[in-house]
Amino acid sequence: MAIYDSTITSKGQTTIPAEIRELLGLKPGDKIRYVAQGNRIYLRVKNGNAMELAGVLHDPSRPRMSLEEMDAAIGDALAEDDRRIMSDWHRHKRSSEVSSG
Structure with a gap:
């Protein structure tokens, strides 16, 4: 360092x-x-x-995706993230209720 x-x-x-x-x-x-x-x-x-990042993650060995496929993939990722956040929130809420007894 x-x-x-x-x-x-x-x-x-x-x-x-x-x-x-x-x-x-x-x-x-x-x-x-x-x-x-x-x-x-x-x-x-x-x-x-952001425009300077265009194409920086392109992998030539993968097939190109349409905009609709990208939108669907982003939607799926957001939905999964929302499920994870809500699960963590519910788990935290339950543990808070138990500890406050």
């Missing part, structure tokens, strides 16, 4: 070390996002858009 230090100016500004900019592929004008989670802060690169 590499550790890099930076100093904060009186205006609250800092310079991202060159090694980090290179590692993340940051260039002038790119956006970054700070994500706070507990007492940790994560730096996320936010310099792309």
Whole structure:
């Protein structure tokens, strides 16, 4: 694990070390996002858009899907996710009722 230090100016500004900019592929004008989670802060690169991802997951060995097939697959995945969430919620609710007795 590499550790890099930076100093904060009186205006609250800092310079991202060159090694980090290179590692993340940051260039002038790119956006970054700070994500706070507990007492940790994560730096996320936010310099792309969804259209740049087009075709990135294409597997040439798989047959192409129609839009209707994609919609159906997405619907099935959402329905399964909803079932899982509801099951977890009901299990949590039951365990809360038992513990509060």
